[in-house]
Each structure stands twice: as C-alpha cells, then as structure tokens.
Amino acid sequence: MRRRLAGTVFYAACIAAISLTLLALLLLLLDVLSRGLGHLDPDFLSGVPSRRPARAGIMPAILGSLYLGLIVAVVTFPIGVAAGIFLEEYTKDSFLNRLLRTNISNLAGVPSIIYGIFGLALFVRALNLGETLLAGALTLSLLILPVVIIATMEALRAVPASQREAAHALGATRWQAIKGAVLPAAAPGILTGIVLSMARAIGETAPLILIGAVTFVTYAPNPVEGGYTVLPIQIFQWASRPQAEFQEIAASAILVLLALMFALNALALFLRVRLSRHLQW
Amino acid sequence: MTAHTTTRRTDIGGAFPGLRRRRRSRVEQLVEAFLFLSAAVGVLTTAGIVLVLATETAGFFALVSPIDYLTGTVWSASIQPYQFGVLPLITSTLLVAVIALVLAVPVGLLAAVYLAEYASDRVRNTIKPALETIAGIPTIVLGFFAINFLTPVILQPLVPGLGGFSALAAGVVVGLLITPLVASLSDDALRAVPRALREGAYAMGATRFEVSRKVVLPAALSGVMAAVILAMSRAVGETMAVVLAAGTNPNLTLDPRESVQTMTAFIVQISLGDTPQDSIQFKALFAVGATLFAITLGLNVLSNRIVARYRNVYR
Numbered sequence: 001m002r003r004r005l006a007g008t009v010f011y012a013a014c015i016a017a018i019s020l021t022l023l024a025l026l027l028l029l030l031d032v033l034s035r036g037l038g039h040l041d042p043d044f045l046s047g048v049p050s051r052r053p054a055r056a057g058i059m060p061a062i063l064g065s066l067y068l069g070l071i072v073a074v075v076t077f078p079i080g081v082a083a084g085i086f087l088e089e090y091t092k093d094s095f096l097n098r099l100l101r102t103n104i105s106n107l108a109g110v111p112s113i114i115y116g117i118f119g120l121a122l123f124v125r126a127l128n129l130g131e132t133l134l135a136g137a138l139t140l141s142l143l144i145l146p147v148v149i150i151a152t153m154e155a156l157r158a159v160p161a162s163q164r165e166a167a168h169a170l171g172a173t174r175w176q177a178i179k180g181a182v183l184p185a186a187a188p189g190i191l192t193g194i195v196l197s198m199a200r201a202i203g204e205t206a207p208l209i210l211i212g213a214v215t216f217v218t219y220a221p222n223p224v225e226g227g228y229t230v231l232p233i234q235i236f237q238w239a240s241r242p243q244a245e246f247q248e249i250a251a252s253a254i255l256v257l258l259a260l261m262f263a264l265n266a267l268a269l270f271l272r273v274r275l276s277r278h279l280q281w
Numbered sequence: 282m283t284a285h286t287t288t289r290r291t292d293i294g295g296a297f298p299g300l301r302r303r304r305r306s307r308v309e310q311l312v313e314a315f316l317f318l319s320a321a322v323g324v325l326t327t328a329g330i331v332l333v334l335a336t337e338t339a340g341f342f343a344l345v346s347p348i349d350y351l352t353g354t355v356w357s358a359s360i361q362p363y364q365f366g367v368l369p370l371i372t373s374t375l376l377v378a379v380i381a382l383v384l385a386v387p388v389g390l391l392a393a394v395y396l397a398e399y400a401s402d403r404v405r406n407t408i409k410p411a412l413e414t415i416a417g418i419p420t421i422v423l424g425f426f427a428i429n430f431l432t433p434v435i436l437q438p439l440v441p442g443l444g445g446f447s448a449l450a451a452g453v454v455v456g457l458l459i460t461p462l463v464a465s466l467s468d469d470a471l472r473a474v475p476r477a478l479r480e481g482a483y484a485m486g487a488t489r490f491e492v493s494r495k496v497v498l499p500a501a502l503s504g505v506m507a508a509v510i511l512a513m514s515r516a517v518g519e520t521m522a523v524v525l526a527a528g529t530n531p532n533l534t535l536d537p538r539e540s541v542q543t544m545t546a547f548i549v550q551i552s553l554g555d556t557p558q559d560s561i562q563f564k565a566l567f568a569v570g571a572t573l574f575a576i577t578l579g580l581n582v583l584s585n586r587i588v589a590r591y592r593n594v595y596r
Binding site: 003004007010013015017018021022025027028032078080083086100103106107111113114115116117120142145174175199204206210212235236239247250257265 | 429552581
C-alpha cells in the first residue's frame with residue numbers, strides 16, 4: 001500500500017513538472033500576444049523606428065533579419081554539408097577525423113557572445129568589413145556551422161550502408177557513390193537541418209551587439225555598407241526602455257519574430273515530409 | 282554508329298584502362314580537398330577564437346595584474362577609480378546559473394523519467410516537441426517575459442523586497458530555458474538503459490516507481506550528470522535573457538533579490554556604449570570573454586568525458 005502511494009506521488013510529481021514547464025510556455029505566448037497584438041498592423045510592419053512608440057515600425061529590422069538569414073544559409077550550406085560529408089564518409093577512424101569531430105562538438109558549446117568577440121576581431125577589424133550586416137552574417141555563419149555539420153552527419157548516418165555498397169558494386173568511386181546515392185537519400189535531413197539553423201540565426205542577438213547592429217535605422221539595410229538592425233536587436237532596444245508603450249511595441253516585434261521562426265519550422269517539416277516520400281529502403 | 286560507340290567504350294575501359302580512372306581520381310582529389318578544407322574551418326575557428334582572446338587578454342594584463350584581476354572583489358569599469366576584480370562578475374554568473382539549475386534539474390529530470398518510463402509513444406511524440414519549442418525561443422524573448430511578467434506578476438508578490446531586476450528573475454528564466462535541455466538529454470540517457478535491467482526488476486515484483494528510482498536512474502546517472510553539466514555551461518554563457526532580467530549592477534553578493542551583472546552582461550554593456558576600442562574597458566571585455574570561454578570549455582569537456590565513459594558501460 002505504501003509502495004503504491006509512493007508511486008502515485010511520484011507520478012503526480014512527473015506530471016506536475018511537465019505541466020509547469022508547458023504552463024510557462026503558454027503564459028509567455030499569452031503575455032506577448034496580449035501586449036503585442038494591438039500594435040500589429042500594416043503601418044507597424046512597413047514603418048521605420050521612431051522616437052515616438054505610436055509611430056514606430058519595423059520594416060528595416062524585418063529586412064535586416066531576412067537578409068541575414070539568407071546570407072547565413074548561402075555561406076553555411078556548402079561549407080557545412082562538405083564538412084559533414086568529410087567527417088562522416090571519409091577516413092572515419094583516423095586521428096585527424098576524431099580531432100575534427102571533437103572540435104566541432106566543442107564549438108557547438110561555445111557561448112554565442114564569444115563568437116561575437118571573434119567576429120569583431122576577424123570580420124570587423126582584420127578583414128576590414130566594418131560594422132555591417134555582412135560582418136554580422138558571417139559571424140553568425142561561424143556560430144551556426146557546427147549545427148549544420150552535425151545535422152548533415154546525422155542525416156548521412158541514417159542512409160543504410162547497402163546504398164553505398166550497391167553504388168560501389170556498380171563501379172562507382174567514393175565520390176560518385178556519395179553524389180549519386182548517398183546525398184539524394186540524405187537530402188531531406190540535411191535541408192531540414194539547414195532551415196532550422198536559419199531559424200536559430202534569425203533569433204540570435206548577443207553576437208550582433210558586438211558587431212555594432214545599430215538600433216536606430218530608418219532605411220532598408222545595405223549588406224556591405226552602413227548601419228543595420230535586425231528583429232532581436234530592435235526588440236532588445238525597445239525592451240530596455242522603461243516606458244510601457246515601448247514594451248508593447250517590443251511585444252509586437254516579438255510576434256513578428258516568432259511568426260518568422262514558426263514559418264521556417266513549418267518549412268522544415270514540409271521539406272522533410274515532402275522529400276522523403278519517395279525514399280524507400 | 283553503334284560500332285563506333287562500342288569502340289570508344291573499349292578504348293577507355295580496355296585499351297587505356299588508366300585514362301578514365303586517372304581523370305576520375307583527379308576529380309576525387311579535388312572534391313576531397315574541398316571537403317577537408319570545409320571540415321578544417323571548424324579548427325580554424327577554434328584557433329582564431331583562442332588566438333584573439335589570448336592576445337587581447339595579454340594586452341589587458343599588461344595594464345592590470347592577473348592576480349588583481351582574478352582575486353579582486355570590486356568591479357568598477359565605468360566609475361573612477363577603475364577597478365577590475367572579476368570576482369563579482371563570476372559570483373553573479375554562478376548565482377544565476379545555480380538558481381537556474383536548482384529549478385531545471387528536478388523539473389527536467391522528472392519530465393525525462395515521465396517521457397522515458399511512463400509515457401506512451403503518442404504522448405511522448407506530442408510532449409517532447411512541445412518542450413523543445415521552449416529551447417527554440419530566442420532568449421531575448423525570455424528576457425522580455427522575465428521583466429514584463431515573471432518579475433511583476435509572479436515573483437514580486439512571493440518575494441518581498443524584490444526589485445525590477447534581480448538574480449532571482451534571471452535564474453528562474455534561465456532555468457526555464459535549460460529545462461528542455463536537461464529533459465531531452467536525460468531522456469536519451471534513461472532510454473539507453475537496457476530493457477533487460479527493467480524486466481529483471483519487474484520480475485522481482487518492483488513497482489514502476491521503484492524500477493525508475495532504484496534501477497534505471499542509477500544506471501543512467503552518468504548520462505544525467507553530463508546533461509546537468511552541459512545545462513550549467515549553457516546557463517553560464519546565456520546572455521540576452523540575463524542582461525534584461527538581472528540588470529547591469531556589478532555587485533559582490535549572494536542575495537538573489539539584488540540586481541547583479543554577469544560576465545556576459547558586462548560584455549554587452551561595454552559593446553553597447555561608445556567605449557573607445559583602445560580603452561582599458563574594451564580590453565577588459567576580452568579578458569572577461571576569455572574567462573567565460575575557459576569556464577564553459579571546461580564544463581563542456583567534463584560533460585563529454587562523462588558521456589564517453591558511460592557509453593562503454595553497456596557495450
């Protein structure tokens with residue numbers, strides 16, 4: 001009887017833990033919705049930041065975030081996939097490969113703000129790109145790269161060895177087997193990983209503060225020249241102000257950011273379902 | 282036509298067997314070189330980070346002695362007389378991380394036990410993505426939630442004397458942030474425990490709770506430990522939620538009700554202002570960055586070590 005009671009109490013605690021966490025998520029969404037929905041109109045989406053919260057808009061921040069996501073995807077896609085192929089398909093048990101793998105997993109654990117410091121030294125100062133959207137996007141690309149590499153490796157690992165063996169049996173070399181048989185089979189997983197890491201890049205704030213994401217930008221950003229802002233930076237700037245009106249437009253901007261990330265997640269799910277439909281092993 | 286094609290095929294495959302293979306292998310070599318270079322970008326990044334942090338920190342230590350930096354108890358980077366004792370930043374960072382862990386470890390672990398031992402596949406496939414949604418929310422949004430909802434609506438009525446910015450609010454919101462990490466990694470560790478162990482215990486008449494507590498959890502303990510350490514590393518490096526929730530007051534205190542400044546918050550504060558890039562404050566930014574990097578790297582390596590050891594147990 002006592003043993004059963006202990007079991008029931010424990011089960012209740014498990015349920016409570018999960019409910020509490022999900023309740024926090026729900027409260028967060030409700031709070032942001034109730035504060036932010038009021039300002040979310042076409043004027044807000046197409047307007048530019050203003051000292052007066054009622055007139056402020058986020059067009060430059062939306063464009064900045066979209067450009068940023070695009071550049072990050074274009075940079076990380078070839079490098080990340082190539083690195084993933086090398087680590088998963090070539091010289092798998094060599095010392096070099098183990099070193100590279102350990103390094104990638106350690107890089108994935110480096111705080112994002114450290115990437116900001118590195119990006120400041122490398123892209124802004126040494127390569128003389130200045131505090132531009134391009135420098136910010138390249139910094140975030142380095143941050144996202146380990147995630148893309150790990151996603152690629154997992155997708156490649158899921159392809160059965162029989163696919164490679166069949167290609168080799170037909171006389172294909174290693175690269176021909178990868179190009180012709182392995183990559184097409186792994187494509188859904190790889191693309192999903194890349195879209196999800198784009199979402200992660202769009203939500204990042206801290207590294208861009210070091211790359212001088214200026215917060216008062218009233219024009220569409222130019223990637224290689226002049227100041228820029230992105231949604232999380234704009235949210236940060238408004239949320240650090242004491243006035244309630246600024247908190248409200250910060251909430252509106254959060255809704256736009258969450259919608260953008262939700263869209264990317266939906267796209268990732270769609271890609272995975274759609275592309276893996278014809279795969280049968 | 283047909284004969285011609287046949288001859289050609291023979292040429293490459295038979296009469297000149299090396300020709301096609303050599304051309305192919307040059308492509309192979311180029312491809313492999315590109316793949317290797319891409320994989321090396323990671324190593325270059327690591328080397329670059331270490332190099333930048335080391336040289337800039339050396340510049341800072343030419344002005345402030347490393348002993349004063351590591352043992353000093355006053356951090357005053359913007360008000361004269363300038364003092365750069367890093368202990369207030371480190372204790373604040375650890376204070377926030379410990380509060381976060383005190384919340385996230387029990388909650389995350391209970392959630393993991395539920396997912397691994399109790400939930401049906403259908404329930405699991407609904408709850409796990411929902412939990413992971415939290416991990417995907419930009420941390421700036423969690424910071425916003427902390428100052429607009431968590432502090433005024435929940436914490437201030439419960440804790441008398443709590444200000445608008447506090448280590449407590451930062452700790453709670455970072456705890457929320459790392460709970461999915463603890464839950465997800467612990468769930469993996471629990472599920473890696475062989476079914477035979479559970480079945481043996483059930484055969485002895487143990488209840489589900491007893492199996493979870495006395496058999497599965499001890500068997501997965503190292504995996505759970507690794508998850509907790511990784512979560513701590515994440516909490517130490519967290520920036521935006523902490524900047525908004527804890528404030529920017531470099532305060533040597535263990536009182537969670539006070540506003541504090543973590544290492545990450547200091548880095549943000551200096552890069553936001555118009556601090557000249559050759560000033561001592563800007564050099565201090567790199568020194569704090571190096572300290573933060575060393576702490577998180579140490580935690581990550583420790584966590585990996587534990588995982589590597591525990592992998593061998595059931596093989």
